[in-house]
Amino acid sequence: MMHALAQKFSTLLIAFRRIFASPVAGILNILVIGIALSLPTGMYLLLQNAQGLVAQISGAPQISLFLAMDTTQEEAGKLRKQLGQHNRIANAEFISRGLALEKLKESTGLEDVIAGLGNNPLPDAYIITPKQTDAKSLEDLRNELQRLPAVEHAQLDSAWAYKMEALLEFARIAVLILASLLSLGLIAITFNTIRLQILTQDDEIQVSGLIGATDAFIRRPFLYFGAMQGLIGGIAAWLIIAISLLFLKAPLATLSQLYASNFTLHPLSMADSFSLLLFSVYLGWLGAWLSVGRHLSRMAH
Amino acid sequence: MITFNQVSKRYSSGFEALKQVSFELEKGEMAFLTGHSGAGKSTLLKLIAAIERPNSGSVLVNNQNVSALKRAALPYLRRNLGIIFQDHKLLFDRNVFDNVLLPLQICGFDHRESSKRVRAALDKVGLLKREKTNPIALSGGEQQRLCIARAIVNRPSILLADEPTGNLDAEYAQEIMNIFKSFHQVGVTLLISTHDAGVLRDNQIRVIALKQGEIQTSTATPISDEQHVEQTCLPTHPATEENEPA
Incomplete structure (x- = not known):
């Protein structure tokens, strides 16, 4: 049991090293994932804040x-x-x-x-x-x-509040569509990264298969890579949002003072941050899974 | 240990590699598989490891019909086989030690046990001092021995070798053969494809001769020089060049 864990951990380390094996490509990938995730998440955050504001004012x-x-x-x-x-x-x-x-x-x-x-x-x-x-x-x-x-x-x-509510609902669906599209994009990015990796490691995959590696064994390092890349991308997205909020804080405070309100932007909650990371890990994992799956089924034929 | 029953293999290109091949290899037996290139030697070995599947007939390994095995069961069949590939299939992104380590990683051995086994296997083929070297820096003979070390590190009961002495001169070839014989002595079943006349002449071992996908002779006793000249294409051996069949 301990040994199996140790082996999985070393696979994880290999995956981590592979991300930064070519630093420029690795960082670019993470940046793309980070931006793709931070857009819908940031908009979601603004929406949530707007909703809070409407509720606070209208009652x-x-x-x-x-x-x-x-x-x-x-x-x-x-x-x-x-x-x-x-x-x-x-x-x-x-x-x-x-x-x-x-x-x-x-x-x-x-x-x-x-x-x-x-x-x-x-x-x-x-x-x-x-x-x-x-x-x-x-x-x-x-x-x-x-x-x-x-x-x-x-x-x-509260007539205006109802109108605002309808507007927010509209924006919420727009964010949802954006999030879905960008998620697909994220899966595609991972899919492609893994595909390129498979190409460079085709020998290893072939040999491993010939000397008794299961599909799970072959898949594992790629899945770990996808999940890891997703996680780091998720962290990048979180940082992008946190830093943007930092920049928005001062002008918002001025604006809020002009309107004699004590409105402040709430950052991502713990639960939301956790969901963001979990979701990005899952998307990375899924992209890797699809990519290796395609390769394995091609190899079988 | 290995039984072929009326096995035929036709590739999708229409080429018939094997026709109604039947033979049996006992547990602990060692045999040479001979024939021209294209006679079906590699195909036969691939059928044993289920790298290829027959169109008809059955291939039994350890009383298990490998031609009917599900894809998910293949890894466990292959872990019991040591395969020495014609093109070596060494990995040049890692050193000698890690190449031999791969089969053990696949089987999930722990670190200490696998290091011990890797060194034992490297010692057996005389590469212990080269464990940190990248295989690309090894000579042809050394690469071949590395390939053998990787095949035996898992202690398989069956060893399959496809042209293991293909590009080696006589001295190296005999060295490799001696390694195989030592496995034979400890009870490993071996099937070695070769068209190297020198190897065949110098080793008194059973020969299964293939010609155009059919078994021509399967002798339990060593064949004479004249016989194998007819059966095999022997480009590397000067003594046979003038007798080479058309």
Whole structure:
């Protein structure tokens, strides 16, 4: 058992040495694999960050009801009762025009501008949290609330979030397509590298077969090579992403400050990094397996 | 140990290499396989190692029908055979030691045991001092002996040699033959193809003579000089040149 492991380990070492036997070709291969993997992974990372941002900003979908400026106490009371009893509303929070002004001052930092306005331009408002949150019922509820007498304007706050969500979905599929294509490319790269290697080691393969080597024995060093090349390519991809994030950090911080937000780019999580490496190892292994398999079946005929 | 039963082999080009060949080689027996080039000697040896498959008939090795073996079973058949190839098939990307090591790596021997065996095999063929040399730097005779060392390192019960003395002068050829005889003495079954008249004359050993893919004679007793002159093409031996068959 120990001995079998030792033998596999020495095969692994041979595979490692072969990658850098011709350093330029080896490094170029790894670079190509690294770039091919870092493109979809990087885009995936940006998407994830965008999604996080959307979720953070939009939260649960809400409807803002802005009351007419000339609403009487009586009308307001009646509206409060109506909203409280409505069976499709989970919660209705009243925000007086004074409070709204305070909040505006706090969140935007536009104090000077607001101070310059003189009197408060904001109306009283309700923030409605609906029970059903699908796009259709939200729109229905908004229309219904819009028709209430004291309501000047009913606004669906999360409409843009839904649009954003749809856009992200579109981008997600685009990334998936890109990732699939580049994965195929990665398999092709390994396939070709291994094919060239087989050509240079054809003698060894032939002789080994003639003196009793199993297909598994012949395949092993090439599979290890493919997997190893995939792993190093994966690490290169990870580094490319990490370094790119480093470069993006400063400009993003400036941008985020300008928008008075504390948004930061999250790096690849441990799980995602692990998946990236596992996936690149698998693709390298697969390319090698296909390449040697083709050669062995040709040899058999 | 090795039994051929009505074995025929036709290559896809249509060339009929072997026709209805039958013979038997006992365990521990040593025999020469003779004939012109193209008589089917190499094909016969390849059939034993299942490098080629017969079109009809059966080839038994150790009572196992190798012509019916599945591809996955072939490695285990070949590990029991020592094959000395006509073109040596040495690997020039590694030294003498590592060339002999290959069969043991394939069988999964551990490092210490295989080093011991490699050195023993190299010692047997007199190449122990050359273990670090690249085989390309060896002479023809030394390359041949290296090839023998690789074939025997696994201690196979059967040794097949295809023209092992092909390009060697008489002295080297006899040296190689003496190595084979020493294996014969310890019970290894040997089948050696040759068209070297000197080798045949100097060694009193059974001869299986092939002519155009058919067995002409299979003698248990050594053949006389005159007989093998008729059966074999002997370009290297001056005594036979004028008698060479048309």
